[in-house]
Amino acid sequence: MKTIFKKCALTSLIAAGMAAGSAAQANEHPVKLGLMLPYSGTYTALGEAITNGLELALEEHGNQLGSRAVEIIKLDSEANPSRAPQNMSRLVRGDNVDFVIGPVHSGVAMGMLRVAQQTGAITIIPNAGLGAATNELCMPNVFRTSFSMWQDSYPMGKVAYDRGHRKVVTMTWDYAGGKEDLAGFEEAFTEAGGEIVEQILVPFPSTEFQGYLAQIGSLRPDAVYTFFAGGGGVSFVRDYAASGLKESIPLLGSGFLTEGNLQAIGEAGEGVLTTLHYAETLDTPENRAFVEAYQEAYGELPDTYAVQGYDTGMMLVQALEAVEGNTEDKDALIEALASVEFISPRGPMSFSDSHHPIQNVYLREIRDGKHEVVDIAYEQLEVPDLACKM
Template sequence: MKRSSVKNTMFGILGLAAMAALSPAAAQDKDPVKVGLMLPYSGTYAALGEAITNGLKLAIQENNNELGGRPVEYVVVDSEADASKSPQNMSQLTKGDKVDFVIGPVHSGVAMGMVKMARQTDAITIIPNAGLAAATGQLCRPNVFRTSFTMWQNAHTMGKVAYDRGHRNIATISWNYAGGKEDLAAFEEGFTEAGGEIMNQMLVPFPQTEFQSYLTEIASMKPDAVYTFFAGGGAVKFVKDYHAAGLKDSVPLLGSGFLTDGTLQAQGEAAEGVLTTLHYAVTLDNEANRHFVEAYSEEFDARADVYAVQGYDTGKMLVQALGKTGGNTADKEGLIKALEGVKLDSPRGPVSFSSAHHPIQNIYLREVKDGRNVVIATAAEALADPARGCSM
C-alpha cells in the first residue's frame, strides 16, 4: 500500500473515531430541542392552554430562547380536551415528530391517556396542569413529571379550612369526570377527617353548564356552605348563576382555586367574597412574582394567572435541567436526574420535587376582593402529595 493511501486511511479512521466520541450529545449541539405541546387550543379550556403556552415560552425567552445552549422548536397539537384522541396525539408527537419533551395536558381525562402512552416511550412528559393523582401516583414513571398540583393538595386543604371556619354540613358539586370526582373526594377526605359531614355530592355531565336544577336543590338543602370544582367557562357560568340565584349571601361558596383563577374578569361582581385554596395567587408579594406578573403583562398584554405560572415554571424547569446537562437530551437517565434535582424560586413560592416527581409547594387561602384573589393565609406550607400507589 502506498504511503499516501495509508495516511488517508489513518485520517479516515481518526475522523470516524472523533465523530464517535462526539456522539450523541455533541451531534445535538446545533439541533433544536423539540418541545411538543399537547394542550387545548379550542373549546372550553382554550384560554388555559394559551396561558400555559405563553408562560412556557416566556421562561425560555428569558433564557435567550435556548435550552442548554440549543435553540428550541415547538411542535403544537390541539388536545381539544378530548381523552379519546390522547393516545393518537401522544403517538404522533413521540413517534412521528420525535419530540424530546411532551408538555401537557390541561384535562385529567387526557392526562390518563398521555401517561399510559408515556409508559411505552422514553419521551419525558411534563404535566403543567391536570391534577389527576394517578399520574404521579399509581401510574408514576421515571419519565413523567408534574409542575402543577394534584386535586388532593388544594381540595384536602380546603376541607380542613372549611371545618376550621365553622362549617359542619356541606354540599359539593362538580362535573362528572375524573378530575372533578377526584377533587370532591379529596375535599370530603379533609373535611370528614376534621369532623364535618357531606350532605350531598352532585355531579354534572361534562361539559354541561346548565346549573339551575342543582342550585334549586342546594337552596332546598340549606347546607352551611357549598364546595365546588369548576374551571374555565364552566367556572364563570357557575359563579354567575350561583350569585343570580341569591345563594351567595346565605350559603358561602368555597372552591378549588381554579374556580376564580383566570375567570375573575368574566365573573365580575358575582365572584366577590368567594373563598378558594390554590398554590398561587397573582397578589403574592415576592420578587419572583412581581417580575413574572409585569413581564407576562408586557409580553402578552394579558393578566397572569395560575395557568401561566404553571407554564412558566415548566419552562424554568427545562432551562435549569438542560443547563445542568449541557443541552444533552440523549442521555435520558442523566436528564431525568437533573429534572429531579430542580429547585425553583417560583412566583408561587419555593418549589421542589418529591420522589414521585410532584411539586412540593405552599397552598394559599384566597378571598376575592375588588376583583382580585387576595391571599389571606398560607393554608399549608411545603405540602407534598401523598402519591398513593407510586413505586418507582
C-alpha cells in the same frame, strides 16, 4: 488477565469516545420541545397561556437550553382523548422531540401516558390534574409542573372547619376530575370533625343549577364547597348569588371555580373563597417580576396556566444546564429534572419522589375583582401518591 484488562479498557475508551461524539453531535442540534396543547376549541385560552409562560421563561434565558438553541413544535391536542396516542406518537416518533409538554385535559393525559410508557419519552404535564399520572400510572420519565385535584382541594377542608363550618354540602359535575376534587376536600373536612350532609353530582356538562340550589336551600348547610370550571364556574357563581344563598351560606371552592373568570363573574364573585397554588396578587419579588414581564409581553395579567407553563420552562432551563445540554443520556436528564428546585412566581417549588410538585396552596378571597391572598392554606404540600412504585 492483563491482556483482558487492556482489551476491556480499550473497548471502554472507544465506547466513551463514541458516546462523547454522539453527545457533541446532538448538542449541535436544537433541543426539540413538542407542545401537545389545545390551540382550538373550549380550552384554547389555557393552551395559549401555558405556551406564553413557557416561551417567556425561555426568552429570559436567551432562548437556549444548556447552551443549545430551542425548537418548539406545536400540535393541537383539540382536547380530544381519542386522538391522544396518535398525536403523542407523531411528536415522539415522527418529530423526534426531546420532551413532550402537555396536556390540559386529563382524558388526553391518559392516552399520552400509554405512549410515554411504551417509548420512554420524557413528558412534562403542565396542567392535567388527574391523580393517576403521578400515582397509579407514575413512571420515571413523567413529571408534573401543575397540580392534582386533591392537592388544591384538600387544604380547603381544614380552612372550612377552622372557620366554624360543621355541616357542608359538596357539589360538582359527575365526572372523574370533579369527584377527585371533592374527595380531597371531604377527606380533610371529615378528618377535622366536619360532616358532609349531601354530595350533589350534576350531569356533565350541564349548567342547569336552579333545582340543586333549591335543594341546598332546604338543607341549610353551614357552607357549600364546589368544583366547577370555565363557563360552568361562571354560571354556578352567578346563579348562587342570584338565588340569595350567598348571603347566608358561604361559597367555597377549588381555585378553578373562578380562575380566569373574574371579569365574567363580576360582582357575584365578591367574597368567594378558593384554594389554589397561585394568585396573581401574590406579593413576592418573583411574582411581581413575573407579572410585570408577562403583562409587557402579552398585554394581560398571567393566570395559573401561564405560571405552569413558565415553571415548565424554568425546570428545563435548570435541568439542561445541569447536564450541559446533553439530552442523549436519559437517566442523567431524568435525575436532573427530579432534582430541580427554584423559587417560582407561585413560591418555593421542588419535586416529590413521584415527580409531583411540592408547593404552597393559598387561600384566596375575591375582593374588588381580584384574587387576594388571605393566607397560605397549606405550606409546601406534598401529594401522598401512595400507589406510585417506580
